[in-house]
Amino acid sequence: MRGHQLPILILMVGTAVGLTLLSPFTWIVLLTDGVLALAIVAAAAGWGAWPTAWLGFRRYGTGQQVCIATALGLGLLSLFTLTLGVAGLLSHPVAWTLLAIGGICGLTYLYRAQSKQGTHESTPSSAGAPSCTGAPSFAQQRVGALISQTILLTLLIVPLVIALFAASLPPGMLWQAEANGYDVLEYHLQGPREYYDAGRITFLPHNVYTSFPQQMEMLYLLLMHLAGSVYAAAIPAQLLHASCGILAVIALGCWAGPGWPRWLVVLLAGSTPWLAYLGCLAYVENGMLLFAAVAAGLIIDHYRERTNADWRTALTAGLCAGLAGGCKYTALVFVALALGLAWLTTMRASFKLRAQRIAIYGIGVLLAFSPWLIRNAAFTGNPVHPFAHEWFGGRAWSADQARQWSAGHRVPSEHDSFTGRLTLAARELFGSVTHQTQTISSHVNVAEHEIKPSLFGQVIFVLALAGVVIGRSRRAAMLTLWSGLILLGWISLTFIPGRFAVPLIVPLALLGGECLAGDRSHDGHPRRPWLKWIVVPIAIAGVLVNDISLAGRLREHNERWTTRAGVPLHRLLGQTDIFVDAHPLNETLPSGAYAWLVGDAAVFYVDREIHYTVPFSRDPWLEFAATADPRACLDWLRGRDVSHVVFSWKEIERLRQTYGFPDIVTHEWVARLEQAGLRRVEIEPPPTGVAPVEIYELPPIESVWIRPSLSTIMRLQRFATFGSCVTTTIVIPAAFSSSSMSRMTRPVLLSRLPVGSSASNMTGSFIRARAIATRCCWPPESSFGLWCSRSVSSTRWAIRRARWRRMWGGTPW
DSSP states (O other): OBTTHHHHHHHHHHHHHHHHHHOTHHHHHHHHHHHHHHHHHHHHHHHHHHHHHHTTOTTSOHHHHHHHHHHHHHHHHHHHHHHHHHHTOOOHHHHHHHHHHHHHHHHHHHHHHHHHHHHTTTSOOOTTOOOSSOOOBTTTSOHHHHHHHHHHHHTTHHHHHHHHHHHTSOTTOOOTTTTTTHHIIIIITHHHHHHHHHTSOOOOTTOGGGGSOOHHHHHHHHHHHHHTSTGGGHHHHHHHHHHHHHHHHHHHHHHSOTTHHHHHHHHHHHHOHHHHHHHTTTOSHHHHHHHHHHHHHHHHHHHHTTOOOOHHHHHHHHHHHHHHHHHOTHHIIIIIIHHHHHHHHHOOSOHHHHHHHHHHHHHHHHHHHHHHHHHHHHHHSOTTTTSOHHHHOOTTOOHHHHHHHHHHTSOOGGGOSHHHHHHHHHHHHHOEEEEEEEESSSSOEEEEEEEEOOSSOSHHHHHHHHHHHHHOSHHHHHHHHHHHHHHHHHHHHSOOOGGGGGGGHHHHHHHHHHHHHTTBOTTSOBSOGGGHHHHHHHHHHHHHHHHHHHHHHHHHHHHHHHHHHSOOGGGGTTOOHHHHHHOHHHHHSOTTOEEEEESOOOOTTOOSEEEOOOTTSOOHHHHHHTTSOHHHHHHHHHTTTOOEEEEEHHHHHHHHHTTOOOTTOSHHHHHHHHHTTOEEEEOOOOTTSOOSEEEEEOOOGGGTTTOOOSEEEOOOOOOOOTTSSOOOOEEOOOOOOOBOSSOBOOOOOOOSSSSOOOOOOOSSOOOEEOOSSOOSSOSOTTSTTOOGGGSOOHHHHHHHHHHHHHHHSSOOO
């Protein structure tokens, strides 16, 4: 066993022990749902193996080759999914065929590589070739250094355990500052869900967020087809996103300097709370970090070797930077553009050679990002829809919506200044302390101080700054310039949410490694051996603070969940299906209903025919209602076979105060609709509050004057679940919510069923599910392979397509 393998082994064992102590049921989820996520990663490595070899990266170390191959392979899988999905050819067999071909390619590559290695095993490796596996053997490595590095890596057990545990929970349960994953339920998973239901990828005019680049969302769609169900793929999607974060840390370690610098970079990147915090959600940031880390590593190698990048390296770096942009629009600026400018400025080459390399790099970016430009141009006429509307126009978008978008993503006026923006940025980067005074009595005031720690942590900034001072190299200069460009763009071009600055992790972690890598002489020995005894303790102290902060967030969220819902988080591992069954709309609306939702857009768990609209998209009914009388408004809905209308008043009021909402939607207007024939469906309210939604039935025109009653009373049923060892009781306590920078936490559901729960920021209140006994069979039906019955039938899609034509005057593709 090599010495560098022992810390990794200890990390794996420690993670296994931590997951077992946190909840043994985590293993059931990881061994079922986690298999699909690992299958995607393995197939991606196989798909990317041959392009990696053709581009001339055989000279690289094994770890670097795997990272390059996985990054390129994930990009290829997303491209195949997009192409097949637009053509309507994506299906369960096709999805598994893609994975099988990737596996065959990977195995073939490994076989040929081993054959060549056996033939040329006596041939020495190229001098100076970068390698991720060049650590000395266990017998040669100093025991003291090995123990120290093992201790360093064990500090990553906490974020790794939290990421895997939290990713095994149903979507919509974490976190409070992320509005309980509202974006996941609104478009990260909802968009692929609609593609899956439709049988093809099409333009969704009611959800502008699905016009964003969807590099990671295509992988989530592929998972849905692999699992044969939308909901069975939800947790694997989160585990896949967490896996991308782990691969990003590995990639950074592979391209860091050997020895102590490598361990330091891995420690700084892996302990940054953002990775675990976002990794457990079906977001896109961790995928963006993986592509950014590989792109940066390819460029950094040529600074280290004192050579100029050849065209293949420049092209591959551009491809990876473009794939990062395919995850998130902001990565085009913070990764593709900023990294390219930093490289151009600090490259050691003539102006002509610099221009050639940057041109090839730009071609790579354009090639990788072009599928999303082509898709948007074909669907909307605007390649960057919904942006640049004044230049390109765009279907289902207008100048008023563009202004609404700009106003909704603007820094508050009181902070929209140079000083104000710097203050907001400092709070996101370094944390903040708020001071509150609580009055206990008329004569006693108590001052309270609430510390809001940063999700970046302070240690990565401290050691990055030290790396700038100690490094004094072109490599350090490039990383410093890249970091500065990211900060400049983030502060000046965005409304400064901390999540948008996540690309900073890549250059900052590599700069932290320069503390020790930049202190080496030409022969590889450190000039100041004592320096690591200062740097490493600082890193350990900072990482411990990050671990405590991250664990505290999970504990706080678990306590809040237990208090408000009556169920601790570990009881909900892997249980996604309950959220579907317990959703108020699924409980209340009949199976054949077609509901028009007003306000709410987090609809992933709604298992009824619905029409919803995200805040910035146009609601055709509300546009018509602005100039029509109530009776005509109802006739408009009848003409589209709508049977129910749902108003989410909490969300309507939130949107009205933030992004804006049509003024016509008021309680008075709804009362006039009732007078015109709309019938309210009374549901049993929560014991301590009012139901967060109002549901109305739209009767056929001939029955409006026949039935004297204007309301239908429907009550939720309390029952004992048949065929289970658990008896479940439903009660509905008061919903709770909290605000975040761009989203307000939505009420979260638990389910009536004993297993298979999902917490989502969906319309509705908490439903408390108390298990009276222990379930005899686990995991629930959300496990792999048991969801085919939920697939949407061709008849259902035909009905939806007909409604689409009547509503938008065209077909859904």
